[in-house]
Amino acid sequence: MVKVGVFLCHCGRNISEVVDVPRVAEAVRHLPGVTYVDENKYMCSEPGQAAIRQAITEHGLTRVVVASCSPRMHEITFRRAAAQAGLNPYLVEMANLREHCSWVHADDHEAATLKAIELVKKAVARISYNEPLTPQPIPMTRRALVIGGGIAGIQAALDIAAAGHQVTLVERESTIGGRMAQLDKTFPTLDCSSCILTPKMVEVAQNPNIELLTYSEVESVSGFVGSFEVQIRKRATLVDHVKCTGCGICWEKCPEKVPSEFDLARGKRSSIYIPFPQAVPVKPVVDQVHCRYIKYQEFEASGAEGKKPPQCRICEKLCPPQALAWDQEDEAVTEKFGAIVVATGYDPFDPTVYGEFGYGQYPDVITGLELERLLSASGPTEGHVLRPSDGTPPKTVVFLSCIGSRDEERGKAYCSQICCMYMAKHAIVLKEHDPEVQSYIFYIDNRAVGKGYEEFSRRAQEDAGAVYLRGRVAKVFPQDGKLVVMGEDSLIGRQVEIAADMVVLAAAVVPSRGADEVARMLNISYDSDHFLVEAHPKLRPVETHTDGVFLAGACVSPCDVPQSVSRGSAAAAKTLALLSKETLVGEPTTAVVDALRCSGCQLCLEVCPFNAISTQVVAGRTVASVNEGLCKGCGLCSAVCRPAAIGVKGSTHKQLLAEVASLWT
Amino acid sequence: MVEEVRDKARELLSAGTVECVIGYERATDGITARPLFAYSPEEADRFILDRTCVHNLARYLLDRKGKPTAVVVKPCDSRTINLLVHENQIERDKVFAIGVTCPGVVEAHWGETTEGLQSRCGSCPLEVPVVYDHLITVPGERQPRTGFPELEKLEAMSPQERLEFWQQQFQRCIRCYACRQVCPGCYCPICFVDQLDPMWVGIKIAPPENQVWHLIRAFHLAGRCIECGECQRVCPVNIPLMLLNQKLTAEVEGMFDFRPGLDAETLPPFATFRKEELEAER
């Protein structure tokens, strides 16, 4: 038999000047189960709480109803008070006599009092069905996974490692560094990009807390915060990276040269290669599409007639430590992690949709990222900017902004944020490379929001003499060996034609290929542009709707290097807050299945937003089973369950039904 | 065509393809039909097939989970198979469906059958079963679609009139639950109405309780009722239960363009949603 104590709060006069509290006390005193009733001017005050604690111990109360303000205000307060007196906090209920009664029925004291009585009755009826709940401790695997080895992922990994936790960094390419590694210089300080990035990359390789898995991809994720089971596929490099010393003979001597992805096909690489000199790890991989020996083997296997391709194997012959491992195969590893940071980064928008600019048609129309490679000392032209068409240095360079950005028709509606600044950077750097270069920048709105950015773009105009023209370009066409750019300067309202040697397109920033697949694996959502979605755009910009999964860098929205770094650190901070715990205490208000009632129709599996329900076989029958780690207690399953086999703790059928049944009786 | 049923049954049983063939045989009143569970080729001779074969035999598949079984299914009954496969109650490959085309069935009660077809046949969208492993074509003109005439009649009434209509119906209910026992969609181990903790429906057999039972029963079949009409057929006090089901069938089709049991893949209305929908119906 439950012993319910009812505690009525006057809330100063907030409640008592409208509700006749003593009358309420009288009315509820004899309700079934009620063994103690008390009033207090301020239930939430320390004396008020003390009164509750005392009553629990002295009168052996097994249930507590506090009739005061909104539970959203003080539920925690009173639960804590009960817990201090040794009562399970989930045996406390509240009747909302203030927000839902005295404050909204001030004009009718009688009605308010009657309603107050019913609200307390309702709470009393409900509470006899409350059960003591204890939060399930979720064991925390104190290791983190970072997906993506760009600057954001690198920063996150380093910060987590610095706090003394194990972290695995998975990168799809054969080196970390990401987009930043492709850049020549960074705005607004014009630091050499690799000069500031390389040390961090090396640190990743050397930090004992960091396990670096390059040339690897996440294949599947199961489990939940505290214990994610992640399967990672390490693609075969055909090189034994333990033996390999990275001496470089193989990639120097390899005869099969192919366009370099890293140089965006503006340069060449070998078929056994590292993408760029500062790559980390400095260990080559064999490009299995182009390698001559692989081709030879395929030819042999196919049993085709005709002339055999050369065996080659020069790399193997020359490799001092004999590190070539032709029979190496992909390897799938499964590891457990407590938290996951997603830093999948971005790709440049493909400008070929704009026929009017002739990208891909006229060799001297290139993208901003391609220009970075031409400017880079380690790039295909060793830092000498030359026209792809004839190898001459361009003197007149025209920049086109918003290629794919701010275009709902053929591109993306959003602003890509970094273009305005890197166009300014390019203008400045080009001038440094060759004082004769004249840059023209077609912009729509020069967006220089950021520390030192406005000053920087002034510098492009004042020092580097870049001419800014406000307007979008309509067409680029070749004439007399030049590229004629047709635009408008909307400030003067006249058409502008410039005969350029080179045209640079500021291609929009789009989420990197495969980011949406990663999102699906992690059960996090992505928007119509496939950027990953934060738990709250303002107050939870790093978290996602899946506990323990955090976002960093440009996978959320376009952002520049400093933003990527801070997003990386922010994600690390969130991760560390989790890893600092031995166990997590989740809310105990999760769903539970009554296997005897479950019909196994599996409708609940369909409606659960958190994939928290799976099936198990109980006594030969396949029935639903809830993963408490994933369950958020929304109760969607409960509402669709015909035999009422799934209930939500703290919002059970019995509790709700008792509330309904208590009304107007 | 009766022979065709018998031949198929013999073949399946003697080949051991299935352990049991569920079909119809003549009832002892010599007029109506009753289910026959044939386990040996010999029994196959007793199968019949005519317009008195009203029962939805597919419902019995629920009692033979995992056991290879053949069953004679009319178009309406065949939807049961899709429903139960979708709801993970039976495995398709354990079922051999002997589909029969259907010109409609008559009202059949012990010792008597009507000339005219059952009213629900008028709203039946099908002539050929939606699933079958072997198809038998039954000759005979199919009566023209009548839609849901009784339904429209009731919808034309005022809420007050409807209330009275249903109160009269519900107060006759003796809560024998025959409607549930015969329903292919009612297979919960413990039906909510039988649950005592919490007690959803009062034990008292009175209109208010009866109404809760019938409303929730109907709602539990929303987007699931395959319109076999068995509930109404077996009701000992002749409550027109199909009206409730037909109402929801019509609403579901109108709102979600969905009719249950036509395939085993499409998600039923309560298993999914579209972000842009229904703001008017709220």
Added chain:
Amino acid sequence: MQSVIPTSGFRVEVERESGEVISRCYQCGKCTAGCPAAFAMDGGPRWLLRAVQLGMRSEALDSTTIWMCLFCSACHARCPAGIDIPRVLETVRHISLKERRPPASKEVALFHRIFLGQVAGLGRVHELGLGGTYNLRSGHPLANIGLVPRMLARRKLPLLPYRKKVRWFKRLLSEEKKSGD
């Protein structure tokens, strides 16, 4: 320089008649940039859209921009907001005509008037007649005159027109004119 007092009435009027949402234009200028007729216009399409956005009614209605449009639709095809700009220009031209404002380009207005007159009167357009009438009425009797003999020499200009009155179209034209008042 006269100051502008921004108002929305005109924009709404044009949006209603054209069915185009002009507030979607954020003045990127790609339309004017690629407009083949811009050199012959006072403001150009971007300017015209801006004028509509700001409610500069008379400037818009009296601009040459609405008359010089060649309806090549290059602007429409490239507009990042998907605005059918020629339709907007056409709409403004229509309003201007309905209000009987002196067209900013007499030549173009005259040409179209004669053209439609021929359609109504002959059913088809007779180029020689069209050119002749135009030259007489436009006050440039010698415009294109150099071409005529060369074209005649190559029998490019049949002397006699096809004749078949199109009464319903005549009626339609006059009704449409009246609708202006």
Added chain:
Amino acid sequence: MTKQVAYFPGCALEGSAREYDVSTRRVFAALGVELLEVPDWVCCGASSTHGRGQEVALALPAHALRAASQMGLPLMSPCAMCYSRFKLASLELAHPEARARTEAALGQDIGELPSVLHPLQVLDEIAPQATVPLDIKVASYYGCLLVRPPAAGFDDQENPTIMDRIVAGWGAQPVSWAFKTECCGAGMALARPDMVARLSRRVLEQARQAGAEVVVVACPMCQANLDLYTGEKDTPVLYITQLIGLALGLSPRELMLGRHLINPLPLLRAKGLVNHG
């Protein structure tokens, strides 16, 4: 197979562009496509109905669409302007209210809207059967109305290829160039010859720089503007049907090649595309 279409020549093809009309009829006859001329057709209204309200703009095209609908055939006009008017009108007339108002204006029901075709779309479907090798560099000039506005166009707006595909199919060498869809000045020839001259010259200059020996067009206005408002020594401008006619072995007279101001015959002789005087 004989295919039938409702044929709408348009005013220009009765006058300055008769060679387009004639060459079209001859070529399609040779290719087994029967052109049934729309009876008593009326001008499409061209660009002159712009700014005269929807009724006026729709009425004239609707008249032609109705005629074709009565013939139960797709409506084909070689004139890019007519084609564009018809296509756009048929799209607008899909809206009931627009249709109702237009039918009221016409005083007749339009009937089921026919599909609207341009000869290029038909030629693209037909396998070339060249008898004379067209060893000649061609700049395909599309102008505006075949690709724009987006709703009416039937190929890429910035770099269409259908005509290049066709001429290549008939053995000529299409050059790639940037002014395929730049405007020639359209209907401004009388009112603003200066504009037409400026735009047309630029187009021809681009074609020349791209290495074209002839420019092919599929629109009487384009042809007239490029041909009349440039210099007689400029690159000749032929109709696509004239070029295909040559490949089919038709004579200059049959194709009325003598009517162009920029005389193509010297070049064509030099190229061996026309043997006799």
Added chain:
Amino acid sequence: MDMNGGPRIVGFLCNWCSYAGADMAGTSRMSYPPNIRIIRVPCSGRVDPLLVVKSFQQGADGVLVAGCHPGDCHYTEGNYYARRRFALLRPLLDFVGIEQERLRLEWVSASEGRKFSRAVASFQEELERLGPRGHRG
């Protein structure tokens, strides 16, 4: 009818938006008729049709289910399921003589105190118009 007059309303309010919205109505003293009894649920999608039917059996004249606006559900999609469920329950109730106006689904965010109090008031008027259940007068 309730002892202090007026139709009886049971309100199932989701904890995250609508219950907070009702609190907001209180905090900003936006009064509304006193005959509503609010039951707090985690999500509008938690509301089982049984609870609605039981409420009517219990003598409620109207049932209000309130949740977060579409797209704002704390559990991302609960309210979409609720919307479908009650869109079907309403015609069924109507069919057996419980006018569908008696079951309302409202979207009320945590900041929409005014919307909540107005919703209750207008629901009350609607129910008064309909009269007591079963016997309209």
